[in-house]
Amino acid sequence: MFSSLGLFKQTPCPEYPNCSLKSCLFGHDGVTDPLGEDTPQRKSVNGRSPDSDENANGIDGPRKRRRLDTEDLAGDTSQRADADVLGATNSSTRKLHAAAPETIGPTIENAVLLKTATRSISPPPRRNLKPSTAKPVAVRHDGTAKAQIDPIRHDESASKPTVKKSSVSKVVKPEESLNPRMLPNPPVPHPVRVKLVTMLHQEMTRLNTEVKKDSDASSKEVLVLSSAELISEALNEECQIAKKNPAVYQNIIKSRIMVLKRMKLEVWMEERVKTIAEKLPKEASEKQSAPKIIETGLTPAEEVAFVSRLAAQQEGLSKHGYITAAASEAEIEAARKGLETAQGWEQCDRCSTRFQVFPGRRAEDGALTSGGTCTYHWAKPRRPPTARGDKPRDLTYACCDQPMGVSAGCTKADSHVFKISDPKRLALVMPFKRTPVPEGTGLPGAVCFDCEMGYTTFGMELVRLTATAWPDGREVLDVLVRPLGEVLDLNSRFSGVWPEDYAKAVLYDSGSRESGKAVDASALKLVDSPVKARELLFELLTPDTPLMGHALENDLNASRILHSVIVDTCLIFPHPRGLPLRFGLKMLMKKYLDRDIQMGGAQGHDSKEDARAAGDLVRYKVAQTWQRLKGQGWWIKDGGEFSPPIPP
Numbered sequence: 350m351f352s353s354l355g356l357f358k359q360t361p362c363p364e365y366p367n368c369s370l371k372s373c374l375f376g377h378d379g380v381t382d383p384l385g386e387d388t389p390q391r392k393s394v395n396g397r398s399p400d401s402d403e404n405a406n407g408i409d410g411p412r413k414r415r416r417l418d419t420e421d422l423a424g425d426t427s428q429r430a431d432a433d434v435l436g437a438t439n440s441s442t443r444k445l446h447a448a449a450p451e452t453i454g455p456t457i458e459n460a461v462l463l464k465t466a467t468r469s470i471s472p473p474p475r476r477n478l479k480p481s482t483a484k485p486v487a488v489r490h491d492g493t494a495k496a497q498i499d500p501i502r503h504d505e506s507a508s509k510p511t512v513k514k515s516s517v518s519k520v521v522k523p524e525e526s527l528n529p530r531m532l533p534n535p536p537v538p539h540p541v542r543v544k545l546v547t548m549l550h551q552e553m554t555r556l557n558t559e560v561k562k563d564s565d566a567s568s569k570e571v572l573v574l575s576s577a578e579l580i581s582e583a584l585n586e587e588c589q590i591a592k593k594n595p596a597v598y599q600n601i602i603k604s605r606i607m608v609l610k611r612m613k614l615e616v617w618m619e620e621r622v623k624t625i626a627e628k629l630p631k632e633a634s635e636k637q638s639a640p641k642i643i644e645t646g647l648t649p650a651e652e653v654a655f656v657s658r659l660a661a662q663q664e665g666l667s668k669h670g671y672i673t674a675a676a677s678e679a680e681i682e683a684a685r686k687g688l689e690t691a692q693g694w695e696q697c698d699r700c701s702t703r704f705q706v707f708p709g710r711r712a713e714d715g716a717l718t719s720g721g722t723c724t725y726h727w728a729k730p731r732r733p734p735t736a737r738g739d740k741p742r743d744l745t746y747a748c749c750d751q752p753m754g755v756s757a758g759c760t761k762a763d764s765h766v767f768k769i770s771d772p773k774r775l776a777l778v779m780p781f782k783r784t785p786v787p788e789g790t791g792l793p794g795a796v797c798f799d800c801e802m803g804y805t806t807f808g809m810e811l812v813r814l815t816a817t818a819w820p821d822g823r824e825v826l827d828v829l830v831r832p833l834g835e836v837l838d839l840n841s842r843f844s845g846v847w848p849e850d851y852a853k854a855v856l857y858d859s860g861s862r863e864s865g866k867a868v869d870a871s872a873l874k875l876v877d878s879p880v881k882a883r884e885l886l887f888e889l890l891t892p893d894t895p896l897m898g899h900a901l902e903n904d905l906n907a908s909r910i911l912h913s914v915i916v917d918t919c920l921i922f923p924h925p926r927g928l929p930l931r932f933g934l935k936m937l938m939k940k941y942l943d944r945d946i947q948m949g950g951a952q953g954h955d956s957k958e959d960a961r962a963a964g965d966l967v968r969y970k971v972a973q974t975w976q977r978l979k980g981q982g983w984w985i986k987d988g989g990e991f992s993p994p995i996p997p
Contacts, residue, residue: 525580530588533743533752536598542587545602550583552609556617563614572621596739641942643965645972646979651989652820653794655971656895658991661915668928669920670902675781675911676773684773695767698804699725700758704765708806708834717806717835723765724758726751727842766804766837775906778807778833779879783911784892795819795895795916797967798886799960800904801844805834811879811907812839812846815956816886819897820968822961825889829854829875830882845953851875857885883908899934899963918966938962941969 362368362375527550529535529542557574574582590601609617645652663673676684693706697720704720711717728748735742743752749759769775801813810832816825829850841847850873857874876882886908890896897916898904905912922937924930938944946962947954975983982994 525577525584527580527583529591530584532588532591533755534595536591536595541599542591545599545606546583546587548606549587549602549609550579552606552612553579553583556609556612556614559614560618560621571625572618592733595742596735641944643942643968643972645968645975647971647975648989649794649820651985652968652971653895654989655975655991656795656819656897656916656967657914659916659921659967659970659974660895661917661920663913666902666915669917670770670906671915672772672775672781672902672906673911675783676776680773681776681780684771684777688774688777695765697723697725697765698768698809699723699727699762699766702765706767706806710835717837718764720765723762725760725762726756726758727760762838764837767808768804769808770906774808775909778810779909781909781911782883784890784894784913785887787888787891792818792825792889792894795897796825796889797822797897797960797964798901798904799898799956799963800907801840801846801954801956802903802907803832803839803844803846804837805832806837807832807834809840809907810834811882812844813873813956814882814886814908815960816889817957817960817964819895819964822964824957826885827873827957828857828882828885829873830879831875831877833878841953842951843953845949845955847953857881879908883910886910897963897967899937899959899966900931916967918963918970921970922966934959934962934966937966941966 357374358376360375362373362377365375365377368375368377527543527547529539529546535542553574557579560573586605587602590605591598594601647655666673693708694703695706696703700723702720702723704718706718707716726746726748728746730744730753731747732744733742745752746756746759749756751759769778772781775781795818797817797819799815800811802809803812804810811830812832813827813829815827817823818825829846831851839846839848854873854875857876876885890912892913895914895916896912897918899918901915901917901919918934918937919931922932922941924932932940935945935947938946942965944962944965946958949955978991984992984994986992
């Protein structure tokens with residue numbers, strides 16, 4: 350079907366001048382005669398010919414009427430049409446053309462204007478103002494000639510309407526509706542969840558109303574919930590049940606509704622008090638119970654003599670990530686050539702993105718890495734616990750509770766980072782060194798050892814080193830370390846080392862520490878390189894000193910130390926399913942000693958706390974092992990030597 354727009358405009362309307370159609374297909378203003386002369390009706394109201402450049406597009410028919418602005422009326426006021434002429438209809442216009450065609454000239458004063466041409470309009474909003482201050486303002490006009498100024502091209506010096514400055518309103522978080530929260534795998538259809546959460550909310554509202562009415566209730570301001578808090582409590586409880594027990598979701602939530610329906614006011618108030626108490630911030634010392642006292646049945650000297658029995662065998666340490674031998678010069682040279690060929694390209698340790706590293710900064714712009722920001726999950730994926738017989742649930746990230754594969758990350762960092770585990774590349778940055786024989790006797794007893802690492806342009810480097818004496822746990826060394834490469838990320842969430850620590854640290858003075866004496870912990874001392882920190886640790890060790898810690902392969906590799914007597918809590922408390930699964934230090938302390946450590950959250954770990962925790966776990970293992978051996982008939986000689994049972 351073709352469009353009929355403009356095809357019949359050359360044909361006079363059969364009903365003209367009595368045609369009442371607003372958009373008639375036929376022409377009402379006359380047609381061109383066969384000789385090509387223009388009739389008076391063909392002339393435009395503005396005096397322009399239809400054959401002008403503006404009609405050179407080849408489309409026949411009248412042009413679209415131009416909307417007239419008030420600036421077109423600027424001129425001689427005597428030539429302006431009065432109000433009756435301004436409101437005239439199109440039919441009166443035609444009569445005016447037919448009666449006096451010679452009066453129609455190229456000016457616009459005698460033209461008939463649309464009513465919209467004289468309507469007062471508001472000025473457009475200024476685009477150069479900030480969104481917080483630029484608000485559309487309605488300008489009122491009283492209709493007088495003085496107020497009818499051009500809203501677009503008026504003089505800036507003219508009187509401007511005053512705008513009352515309004516204060517910025519505080520953004521209020523909208524209240525939640527009684528709609529269950531979205532879950533990746535909901536246990537039941539959404540309408541069923543809506544019905545159950547509504548019933549749960551009704552019972553909570555009833556109990557909350559009873560608390561309001563109870564005149565004897567103390568601290569009603571704390572126990573009474575607002576409408577928004579009631580909705581949030583109902584949604585939180587329903588969502589928690591749906592996540593933890595999806596298989597028996599309906600049974601549990603229906604039982605909860607029945608419990609609330611039969612619950613007395615006193616019981617509800619007790620629940621509210623417990624809920625409020627759980628939300629109050631507490632110190633880590635208040636949360637944990639009294640520390641469990643470790644009784645080994647041995648003297649400190651005997652404990653030191655016995656702990657060597659827990660040392661790991663050197664032959665099997667390589668499968669746990671330990672480096673037991675230094676790389677040769679040829680291997681280091683091969684690693685150097687490979688690094689030159691790679692031209693600084695690495696894989697991000699957090700998001701697995703390929704990026705380029707520029708040690709010493711890139712000459713063009715001073716950048717340390719390419720690839721922009723890094724989006725990642727700072728926690729490892731875990732599988733939520735399920736009841737026996739239930740289907741295993743999908744892996745979720747502990748940091749944001751998002752299913753694995755759904756979210757790209759919940760945390761952003763300024764740059765990508767990388768970690769080196771190849772012994773040859775580690776030795777290329779800083780060579781490994783075996784524990785030397787000291788000039789003195791070293792620190793008597795054993796040493797607990799923990800390091801904190803951060804990301805630099807050379808990989809993961811040492812940023813803090815802490816050592817404590819064993820078995821008493823006193824501090825003997827705690828220093829901040831200035832890494833060799835430029836810092837990309839101090840990994841503060843885990844290392845506990847922040848830029849402020851470096852700003853407040855003082856340079857280490859070797860004369861301020863005596864071997865075996867505690868160091869003042871009021872301020873961290875700073876050493877200028879990892880090599881210096883390693884030399885300070887070597888002053889406390891001998892090749893036969895038991896060196897203890899948790900996952901010591903990371904600490905030894907970061908400090909480039911080769912040691913022969915290793916007591917690792919990951920090895921003496923192995924995971925029942927074997928490698929690569931291992932228990933964390935926090936879990937081991939809670940399981941065996943009922944202590945809570947690493948409670949700083951985003952503030953990071955404390956290497957001093959971790960070193961002492963590893964030492965306490967070793968003492969617990971010593972007590973456990975000695976009790977077993979003593980039951981088998983082992984005994985201690987006068988010189989402190991442990992002797993096997995005497996055969997009958």
